[in-house]
Structure formats: structure tokens, C-alpha cells
Amino acid sequence: MTAEAAAGHAAPARITLAGVSKRFVTPRASVDALGPLTLDVREGDFVVLVGPSGCGKTTLLNLVAGFEAPTEGEVRVDGIRVGGPGPDRAMIFQEPALFPWLNVEDNVAFGLRQHGGMSAAERRAVALEYLRLVHLEGFERAFVHELSGGMKQRAAFARALAPRPRALLCDEPFGSLDALTRERLYAELQELHAETRRTTLFVTHNTREAACLADCVVVLTARPARIASALAVELPRPRSFYDPRVSELAGEILTRLRADPSSLPGRRNA
Amino acid sequence: MPEVAPLRGRNVALLAFLLLLLAVWQGVWSLGVLPGYSLPSPAQVGGRLAQLAGDGTLWPSVRASVVRMILGFVLSAVLGLALGLAMGLSPMTDSCLRSLFLGMQTLPSVAWVPIALLLFGLGNAAIYFVIVMSSVAAMAIATADGIAHIPPHYLQAARSLGTSGGALATRVALPAALPGIVTGVKLGWTLGWHGVVSAELIKSSIGLGFLLHAGRELNDAAQVVGIMLVTIFLGLLLDRLLFAWVERRIRVRWGFAAASERG
Numbered sequence: 005m006t007a008e009a010a011a012g013h014a015a016p017a018r019i020t021l022a023g024v025s026k027r028f029v030t031p032r033a034s035v036d037a038l039g040p041l042t043l044d045v046r047e048g049d050f051v052v053l054v055g056p057s058g059c060g061k062t063t064l065l066n067l068v069a070g071f072e073a074p075t076e077g078e079v080r081v082d083g084i085r086v087g088g089p090g091p092d093r094a095m096i097f098q099e100p101a102l103f104p105w106l107n108v109e110d111n112v113a114f115g116l117r118q119h120g121g122m123s124a125a126e127r128r129a130v131a132l133e134y135l136r137l138v139h140l141e142g143f144e145r146a147f148v149h150e151l152s153g154g155m156k157q158r159a160a161f162a163r164a165l166a167p168r169p170r171a172l173l174c175d176e177p178f179g180s181l182d183a184l185t186r187e188r189l190y191a192e193l194q195e196l197h198a199e200t201r202r203t204t205l206f207v208t209h210n211t212r213e214a215a216c217l218a219d220c221v222v223v224l225t226a227r228p229a230r231i232a233s234a235l236a237v238e239l240p241r242p243r244s245f246y247d248p249r250v251s252e253l254a255g256e257i258l259t260r261l262r263a264d265p266s267s268l269p270g271r272r273n274a
Numbered sequence: 275m276p277e278v279a280p281l282r283g284r285n286v287a288l289l290a291f292l293l294l295l296l297a298v299w300q301g302v303w304s305l306g307v308l309p310g311y312s313l314p315s316p317a318q319v320g321g322r323l324a325q326l327a328g329d330g331t332l333w334p335s336v337r338a339s340v341v342r343m344i345l346g347f348v349l350s351a352v353l354g355l356a357l358g359l360a361m362g363l364s365p366m367t368d369s370c371l372r373s374l375f376l377g378m379q380t381l382p383s384v385a386w387v388p389i390a391l392l393l394f395g396l397g398n399a400a401i402y403f404v405i406v407m408s409s410v411a412a413m414a415i416a417t418a419d420g421i422a423h424i425p426p427h428y429l430q431a432a433r434s435l436g437t438s439g440g441a442l443a444t445r446v447a448l449p450a451a452l453p454g455i456v457t458g459v460k461l462g463w464t465l466g467w468h469g470v471v472s473a474e475l476i477k478s479s480i481g482l483g484f485l486l487h488a489g490r491e492l493n494d495a496a497q498v499v500g501i502m503l504v505t506i507f508l509g510l511l512l513d514r515l516l517f518a519w520v521e522r523r524i525r526v527r528w529g530f531a532a533a534s535e536r537g
Contacts, residue, residue: 069430069434071430071433071434089430089433089434089436090434090436091434091435091436093434094434094435095430095431095434097427097430097431099425099427101425101427101428101430101431103428103431103446103449103450104527104528104529105449105450105452105527105528106449114432114435114437114445115435115436115437117441117445118435118436118437118441147526147527147529148529149528149529150529160431163431163435164434164435167435167436173434
């Protein structure tokens with residue numbers, strides 16, 4: 005398979021959660037983490053999930069990624085039930101989770117090995133293309149620990165995007181970065197999404213981040229997470245983190261979060 | 275260069291410390307606190323070693339011990355890594371083998387010698403058995419722990435990139451566990467070296483352990499101390515030769531290296 009053929013199945017995915025709930029049962033307790041919850045994410049949409057800490061946002065992503073199976077209901081990608089993790093749904097974590105035994109280029113090329121049939125030269129070419137896309141050209145040979153936090157997360161995005169997944173699942177990817185780096189990455193992620201149009205599910209508890217990035221913001225309740233409300237965002241792109249309309253929207257999201265009587269009072273991450 | 279200076283400083287300090295040890299040893303000997311037949315002087319030890327090297331006694335024994343060690347260690351490492359991998363990947367295998375291996379680790383190397391002689395008689399097989407039994411448990415446990423402590427995000431990231439089954443084990447689990455595995459293999463090397471000398475001490479007609487034993491039989495304290503020093507030196511030297519490269523590589527890649535250690 006060539007790079008072009010790999011691009012053949014690059015159409016963005018439609019992600020459907022139909023009556024999905026998740027209960028964790030341990031010998032001591034049983035915890036309802038999520039749902040029942042129904043959500044339909046259209047092809048190429050950038051959907052941001054916000055909710056109080058510990059409300060089950062990560063569980064929702066793990067269900068879509070296939071790391072966990074729902075207790076009830078079904079997660080579907082283009083109508084087909086998700087039975088486990090797959091290269092069509094790439095995950096980005098708060099920790100970059102880059103492999104320290106590989107250099108940056110080999111990290112980005114890692115997922116391409118699974119396509120089979122791509123020569124080493126083709127994998128390298130694709131890796132370089134994605135490193136350019138995230139502005140990391142020149143760092144192909146660097147080891148992971150030699151990169152700054154922001155550069156690591158950029159490399160993680162390149163690694164996730166290189167095998168041309170049809171959906172991108174982001175679990176607070178900017179949560180451990182400093183404010184300056186984060187603001188730069190908001191702009192870059194909007195660019196990246198405009199270029200690649202992957203269906204994106206993005207989890208955060210930062211309302212301004214949500215307002216800056218989303219086509220649609222889904223506000224979740226405290227555990228077990230259910231959909232409290234959804235908000236379509238029509239603001240033009242690219243959006244600046246300091247755009248007053250973004251601030252206004254962030255305020256609206258915060259108001260909705262606080263309207264949930266079960267959410268924690270006085271959250272400060274507006 | 276500023277990066278080289280601290281390293282050189284450390285080496286100078288180490289050399290000074292070794293000279294100090296030698297001086298204390300010489301001092302204790304000169305004061306005559308202990309009888310001459312139990313504590314030789316540094317010069318006597320050096321002289322005896324030169325003699326052993328000169329009359330062709332030392333070299334064949336060094337070679338015999340090293341060859342036994344390398345063969346026994348390779349066998350032990352293959353077994354230890356395979357068992358450790360099985361333990362790391364299967365919790366059931368882990369719970370079965372772990373307590374057994376922890377128990378084995380409490381047994382000193384020399385305690386394996388009698389059963390080795392009963393099982394294998396007076397041959398090299400008994401020595402290989404002692405090496406394997408002394409070192410395999412430590413290597414298996416370290417490998418299993420190395421795999422158990424892999425950050426879960428590495429495995430999740432790999433799975434969401436489409437990696438599963440054998441590729442997940444060889445392309446992710448093994449390299450991610452490498453720092454732990456190398457620690458285990460190094461520990462196994464040291465324990466195996468204990469094993470080979472212990473076994474030779476009791477049963478052998480050649481080897482460092484045999485020379486130790488012969489020295490005691492002849493009341494030759496200089497030979498006993500001299501062979502101890504050779505054993506320590508060889509253990510350290512082989513450790514460096516075998517593992518320095520891979521440890522350095524891991525430190526540089528994982529970012530464990532201090533700036534002064536980078537080449």
C-alpha cells in the first residue's frame with residue numbers, strides 16, 4: 005500500500021453513541037461512570053466535551069477508542085459497532101506517551117508499520133510530511149526527552165495523524181502545558197483541523213479552550229456523565245484565545261456547567 | 275572543558291580513595307595486629323599473584339571461570355527473560371512463579387552446590403546448574419516488573435495506532451521494559467558470578483574458586499586475598515564490557531544521562 009492508497013480511507017468518521025452507559029464493578033463497589041447517553045458526531049466535526057472533574061469524560065473517550073466496552077448501548081463508527089481499539093481512531097493523551105526508545109521520526113512513523121507494504125522510505129516520507137505539518141521539521145533525529153512539553157505534544161499529534169485515522173480522540177492534550185505554549189497550540193490545532201478535517205472528540209474542563217476550538221460544545225453532568233446541553237459554535241475561524249466573543253462563549257459554557265446542581269461549586273478555569 | 279572536569283575530579287577522588295585503602299591495609303600489616311599467616315601485606319599479595327601468573331596457574335583458571343560463567347549466564351538469561359516475559363504478560367503465571375522465585379532468591383548461591391553435585395556429579399553441568407539457579411530468579415522477576423511498570427499510556431497509544439498481539443510485545447512491551455530488564459540482567463550477572471566461584475570452591479580442579487580453596491588448604495593467605503581481588507576485578511571488568519554500552523544507550527535515549535555523561 006502506498007501513501008496515496010493509505011489516504012484512500014481518510015474520509016472522516018461519523019461517531020454515534022447510542023444509549024451508551026458504563027458501570028465499573030469491583031468486588032467492593034459498583035460505580036455508574038457514564039450515561040445512558042446518546043450523541044451523534046458528524047463527519048469532520050470538532051466536538052468538545054466539557055464537564056466537572058471526574059465526571060466520566062475520559063471514560064467516554066475510552067469507549068469510543070475501544071479500550072473499554074459499554075455496559076449498555078453501542079458505540080458505532082459509520083454505523084459499525086466498535087469492538088476494540090483500531091487505527092481508524094487515534095488517541096491523544098494528556099501525557100504525550102511518545103516512545104522514549106525511538107527518535108521523533110520513528111515515533112511518527114510507528115503507526116505506519118501496521119499498514120504493511122509501505123517501504124521504509126515511504127514511511128519516512130510520510131513521517132516527515134506530518135512533522136512539517138506540526139512545525140517540527142529539523143527534529144527528526146531528536147530523542148523524546150530533548151523536546152519541550154509543547155513539542156512533545158505536537159509530535160504526538162503528528163504520530164496520531166500520520167496513519168490517517170478517521171477520527172481523533174483528545175483527552176485533555178494541553179492540560180499539562182504552560183499557558184503560552186497552550187495558546188500557540190490552539191491556533192495550530194485549528195489549522196491542523198482545517199487541513200485534515202478528522203472528526204475530533206476533545207475532552208477538557210477548560211471552558212475558554214472549549215470555546216476557542218469547538219464546532220460544538222457538549223456540556224456533561226457530574227458522574228454518571230450525561231449530556232446536560234449542547235451548544236453549536238458559529239464563530240469564524242481561526243479564533244483567538246483572547247477574542248471577546250470566545251470569552252463571552254466561555255462564560256456561557258461556565259454558566260451551564262454551574263447550572264448543574266451536582267457539579268462542583270466555584271470552578272476557576274474559565 | 276567544564277563538562278569533563280567533574281568526571282576527572284571523580285576519577286582522581288576514586289584513585290585517592292583506593293590508595294588510602296591500600297595504605298590502611300599496609301599500615302595494619304606493619305603494626306602486626308594480626309598474625310602474618312592470616313593477613314598478608316599488599317606487596318606479598320602482588321608478589322604471589324605475579325608468581326601465579328608467571329608459573330601458568332592463574333590464566334587457565336581465569337579462563338575456565340569466565341568460560342563457565344558466560345555459558346551458564348547465556349543459558350540463565352535466555353530462561354530468565356522468557357520466564358519474565360511470560361510473568362509480565364500473564365498475571366496467572368506471575369502469581370504462580372513469583373513466590374517461588376522470591377523464595378529462591380533468599381537461598382545463597384553456595385547452598386545450590388550440594389544438590390548440584392548430587393544431581394549432576396563432578397562435571398561442568400553441576401557448575402552451570404549453580405549459575406542458572408543463582409541468577410535466573412532475579413532476572414525473571416526484574417523482567418516481569420519491568421513489563422508490569424510500563425506506563426499504560428504507551429500500550430494504549432500503541433493499540434490505538436493499530437498494534438496488537440505479537441507486535442505489541444516485541445515493538446512496545448519489550449523496549450518499554452528495557453531499563454528494568456537491563457537492571458535484572460546485570461543483577462543476574464553478579465549473582466551468577468557468585469554462583470560460579472561458589473561452585474568451584476567446593477568442586478573443581480581449575481577455576482578461581484579452586485585457587486581460593488587451594489590457597490586455604492595451603493595456608494597461603496596471599497593467594498586467597500590475591501584471587502579474591504582478581505575475582506572482584508574480573509566481575510567488574512566483564513560487567514563494564516558487557517553492559518556499559520547498552521546502559522549508556524538507554525540513559526541517552528530515555529534522558530537519564532547527566533549532561534556530563536553525554537558523548
